[in-house]
Amino acid sequence: MDIYFKEEYAKIYELNGDGKVEKFNFESDDGRAEYIFLKRHVEGETETYYDITTPYGYGGPVFYPQSPENLSKLISDFRREFEVYCKKNKIISEFIRFHPLLDNHKHLEDYLEVTFCHNTISINLNNEEQIFSEMSGKARNKVRKALKNNVTVKKEYSKEKIKKFIEMYYETMDKNNASNYYYFDKEYFKNLFELGKDKVVLFNAYHEEDIVAATTILKGRKYIHYHLSANTKKGYQLAANNLLLFEVAKWGGQNGYKNFHLGGGHDGAEDALFKFKSSFNKAGALKFYIGKKVHNPEAYSSVNEFHERKRPEIKEKDLDFFPLYRR
Structure with missing residues (x-):
């Protein structure tokens, strides 16, 4: 499940x-x-x-x-x-x-009233070569750029790293002028990570000693999901996010997961966030539906x-x- x-x-x-x-x-x-x-x-x-x-x-x-x-x-x-x-x-x-x-x-x-809402993006995790080949040329070049700039990615779970992620997450929400709902309080993050390592994990992208991008990944039986993310200006300049998600996808495939679901754009729009996600799989669009019922x-x-x-x-x-x- x-x-x-x-x-x-x-x-x-x-x-x-x-x-x-x-x-x-x-x-x-x-x-x-x-x-x-x-x-x-x-x-x-x-x-x-x-x-x-x-x-x-x-x-x-x-x-x-x-x-x-x-x-x-x-x-x-x-x-x-x-x-x-x-x-x-x-x-x-x-x-x-x-x-x-x-x-x-x-x-x-x-x-129910079932309605198509928008597209989301999923990466097939069959093998590393397929993951890389299905990315856009621009996305592949950004992965190469991050590697050339000595960006590395680590899977972590310590209290210190979780605390750092929360700080970065709030800074990212400020930068993106996010709605109030996405300013989850610290108790939310505590409860999230208390799900345990078998259900949620943190990946950090480093440049030298600095964390420049990070994401939390939800783990199911067959799928992994891009959940909450944080990034810095330096990370953006180094294309750290591209390498981060590529490494997560590789890790997912190596650990037997079938798909890495990235989700969609902000509020369903095919915006910059959606374009970034779609660059990881040129043919990976999935239809997302909602259901409404007045009882x-x-x-x-x-x-x-x-x-x-x-x-x-x-x-x-x-x-x-x-x-x-x-x-």
């Missing part, structure tokens, strides 16, 4: 204040299903409701049919029981970020109206936000 479907991963976001972790299990003669999500309070005018969302990253329900022929029936029965669960627990809306490598959005179109239209409408009265500054660009009351 991939890291995003682990309860201990979701628990980090519960402790971050993003909602309470809940797990809905379903089993029938056709197979079984598992669904981990965060359940959040929603204030209404006269009562409190709830909504659910997948934790930061990717997720959604995972289905284990007895055979491919059983999948359709398994999904249908699962969703029927889940609707009962949502009604019983006063859940008015559901938001899913599906997993691009698993395509677990498929066959759910009859039960109680009357309550959803009432809550939207309640929040509009509290925040009347709604703009046209906000109308696509889901759920609308959290814009």
Whole structure:
């Protein structure tokens, strides 16, 4: 099972204040299903409701049919029981970020509004030669530049290095004018690294004695994921980030992982970050889908109206936000 479907991963976001972790299990003669999500309070005018969302990253329900022929029936029965669960627990809306490598959005179109959001990038880790050859010429030249400048990469896990990463991460967020959500507090990082070395690891790029770029990597059963990163001006000049990700990809392949998922750009845009990631695999684009479901239209409408009265500054660009009351 991939890291995003682990309860201990979701628990980090519960402790971050993003909602309470809940797990809905379903089993029938056709197979079984598992669904981990965060359940959040929603204030209404006269009562409190709830909504659910997948934790930061990717997720959604995972289905284990007895055979491919059983999948359709398994999904249908699962969703029927889940609707009962949502009604019983006063859940008015559901938001899913599906997993691009698993395509677990498929066959759910009859039960949710499933929408293509943007592309993400994945590197196939079959062998080192393929990893390097599938990079763009510019990216390969930057790896060579970093090596020529004596940049080295180390996999580390000491408290001292984690502390340094956190400092660099905040500096990087300042430089990028990141939104408040991405300023994870120190307790978040403590909880992240307490997942253990079998689930998260830190890679640092060095120039002489200085760390000039760094990234945290999430480890699943078959996949590794680019999670949080930090860099310096010096690291950018030395092309340290290019070497850093190349070395992570090599390490992943050597340790039996199938894919290194880099994710997408900022807020889904095909921006400089997306172009940087896509340079590592010219044909590595994966489609990322989201799912939306209003379980109680009357309550959803009432809550939207309640929040509009509290925040009347709604703009046209906000109308696509889901759920609308959290814009």
